Amino acid sequence: xxxxxxxxxxxxxxxxxxxxxxxxxxxxxxxxxxxxxxxxxxxxxxxxxxxxxxxxxxxxxxxxxxxxxxxxxxxxxxxxxxxxxxxxxxxxxxxxxxxxxxxxxxxxxxxxxxxxxxxxxxxxxxxxxxxxxxxxxxxxxxxxxxxxxxxxxxxxxxxxxxxxxxxxxxxxxxxxxxxxxxxxxxxxxxxxxxxxxxxxxxxxxxxxxxxxxxxxxxxxxxxxxxxxxxxxxxxxxxxxxxxxxxxxxxxxxxxxxxxxxxxxxxxxxxxxxxxxxxxxxxxxxxxxxxxxxxxxxxxxxxxxxxxxxxxxxxxxxx
Amino acid sequence: xxxxxxxxxxxxxxxxxxxxxxxxxxxxxxxxxxxxxxxxxxxxxxxxxxxxxxxxxxxxxxxxxxxxxxxxxxxxxxxxxxxxxxxxxxxxxxxxxxxxxxxxxxxxxxxxxxxxxxxxxxxxxxxxxxxxxxxxxxxxxxxxxxxxxxxxxxxxxxxxxxxxxxxxxxxxxxxxxxxxxxxxxxxxxxxxxxxxxxxxxxxxxxxxxxxxxxxxxxxxxxxxxxxxxxxxxxxxxxxxxxxxxxxxxxxxxxxx
Numbered sequence: 178x179x180x181x182x183x184x185x186x187x188x189x190x191x192x193x194x195x196x197x198x199x200x201x202x203x204x205x206x207x208x209x210x211x212x213x214x215x216x217x218x219x220x221x222x223x224x225x226x227x228x229x230x231x232x233x234x235x236x237x238x239x240x241x242x243x244x245x246x247x248x249x250x251x252x253x254x255x256x257x258x259x260x261x262x263x264x265x266x267x268x269x270x271x272x273x274x275x276x277x278x279x280x281x282x283x284x285x286x287x288x289x290x291x292x293x294x295x296x297x298x299x300x301x302x303x304x305x306x307x308x309x310x311x312x313x314x315x316x317x318x319x320x321x322x323x324x325x326x327x328x329x330x331x332x333x334x335x336x337x338x339x340x341x342x343x344x345x346x347x348x349x350x351x352x353x354x355x356x357x358x359x360x361x362x363x364x365x366x367x368x369x370x371x372x373x374x375x376x377x378x379x380x381x382x383x384x385x386x387x388x389x390x391x392x393x394x395x396x397x398x399x400x401x402x403x404x405x406x407x408x409x410x411x412x413x414x415x416x417x418x419x420x421x422x423x424x425x426x427x428x429x430x431x432x433x434x435x436x437x438x439x440x441x442x443x444x445x446x447x448x449x450x451x452x453x454x455x456x457x458x459x460x461x462x463x464x465x466x467x468x469x470x471x472x473x474x475x476x477x478x479x480x481x482x483x484x485x486x487x488x489x490x491x492x493x494x495x
Numbered sequence: 496x497x498x499x500x501x502x503x504x505x506x507x508x509x510x511x512x513x514x515x516x517x518x519x520x521x522x523x524x525x526x527x528x529x530x531x532x533x534x535x536x537x538x539x540x541x542x543x544x545x546x547x548x549x550x551x552x553x554x555x556x557x558x559x560x561x562x563x564x565x566x567x568x569x570x571x572x573x574x575x576x577x578x579x580x581x582x583x584x585x586x587x588x589x590x591x592x593x594x595x596x597x598x599x600x601x602x603x604x605x606x607x608x609x610x611x612x613x614x615x616x617x618x619x620x621x622x623x624x625x626x627x628x629x630x631x632x633x634x635x636x637x638x639x640x641x642x643x644x645x646x647x648x649x650x651x652x653x654x655x656x657x658x659x660x661x662x663x664x665x666x667x668x669x670x671x672x673x674x675x676x677x678x679x680x681x682x683x684x685x686x687x688x689x690x691x692x693x694x695x696x697x698x699x700x701x702x703x704x705x706x707x708x709x710x711x712x713x714x715x716x717x718x719x720x721x722x723x724x725x726x727x728x729x730x731x732x733x734x735x736x737x738x739x740x741x742x743x744x745x746x747x748x749x750x751x
Contacts, residue, residue, distance in 0.1 A: 228643070235612070235644060239618065241600075
């Protein structure tokens with residue numbers, strides 16, 4: 178299955194062939210889709226070396242001269258150039274698109290330095306930034322159009338890989354800028370049929386598959402469960418939820434982040450600001466850096482995000 | 496403009512900087528005074544290449560950026576009355592210049608970033624971009640990341656100027672944390688390097704009227720607090736603004 182990164186870069190490449198103002202800067206990161214770009218559009222490509230600070234500053238300057246600039250590196254390194262993103266982009270009003278590959282525990286077993294598990298907290302603090310976490314390639318592809326057609330400061334969080342079943346999401350939907358502007362979608366509503374409590378699970382990216390699994394188990398136990406794909410992390414928009422009048426007994430946020438400032442916090446803020454008094458359960462990674470060995474599935478399971486543990490946390494809260 | 500006149504302009508620019516800084520009691524006065532002659536050479540001397548209407552001046556050394564305010568007033572980017580409103584709610588001029596001020600192009604205040612930004616702007620726009628760095632700013636690693644990049648891509652429409660007043664906040668750079676041999680460092684990165692007396696208009700004219708195929712660094716040797724005798728080369732004046740009437744009077748006499 179094509180990765181989100183390659184889907185994005187290969188589609189951006191098609192746009193770049195027609196738009197000489199599009200530039201891609203790689204901070205010493207390769208990709209199969211990038212090889213073609215480097216060969217055919219070398220004048221629209223920069224190898225910045227391992228230098229995140231200069232890459233962002235140079236990108237900001239290019240943007241100030243009217244170019245559409247994309248900076249591609251591992252998502253964990255946004256912390257290394259946070260000041261440059263804040264200062265040269267957010268503060269100075271320069272629109273660039275930051276492509277961060279492999280969010281959450283995607284780079285296991287590389288250890289916590291490679292696994293950004295708090296990036297949402299610090300990146301969402303930047304004034305005016307938009308943050309996206311696509312769950313599949315259909316949404317990823319449309320982000321290319323959005324970033325080309327409506328330049329803004331954006332951080333796009335790619336999953337290094339994602340469960341194949343998520344590719345079938347939105348097959349019947351029109352994925353366009355209106356879709357992206359919705360910010361989130363209810364992807365599933367399981368009717369337990371017994372009038373038991375109703376639950377809404379808000380999640381994004383890789384964990385969406387796990388949330389769907391959880392919803393089926395809870396449905397079999399008689400609960401009504403909605404699953405929401407929050408593909409835009411900032412600004413958080415839960416417009417579709419209003420159709421359901423936020424009428425859930427429990428709203429659950431499920432994220433591959435520590436809970437100090439993840440999107441669970443954003444959802445709580447939105448609910449508070451909207452005047453909705455609902456029980457909220459935030460589920461995420463423990464407040465620690467994870468040094469254990471194991472693949473992503475293993476580490477999720479051993480760090481409080483197994484399907485069973487998620488189900489238990491939810492039902493015990495009801 | 497004749498050299499003699501440039502000296503008079505520089506004195507006038509320094510006097511106005513001294514006036515608005517002491518009025519507002521807002522710091523970095525000495526850092527502003529050191530780079531005045533370089534700016535006067537670029538903006539007022541018709542024999543130097545810099546054209547303020549076409550070219551771009553970026554202050555990476557943001558705390559020195561108020562030194563350009565009197566110049567922007569002279570060239571009518573801003574109203575002269577703005578100098579009197581410096582750092583007040585009624586005025587547009589701030590301690591660090593930013594892109595909201597006519598004639599200014601970048602946010603000031605975070606060191607080490609203006610050089611990479613200027614490289615992108617120069618590359619993308621094709622304009623001649625001049626970027627002013629402080630020497631103590633060279634401790635920032637981001638500067639050296641950018642130097643590698645600029646040299647490799649031969650971005651020779653970018654003019655890097657180092658205001659080498661040889662001081663940081665705590666004292667002399669060579670005593671606190673050595674920067675020398677600075678010229679060799681830039682050369683080894685692939686730059687053409689010119690070291691000049693940053694207060695000598697003939698030297699400055701010679702450097703800034705010379706075309707260069709390679710990217711260039713101009714190291715302008717300057718004196719922190721230049722023009723006010725009791726401030727010159729006294730590191731404590733990085734943060735101190737003269738308040739006593741006698742000190743202000745002395746400075747104004749020296750700058751008149």
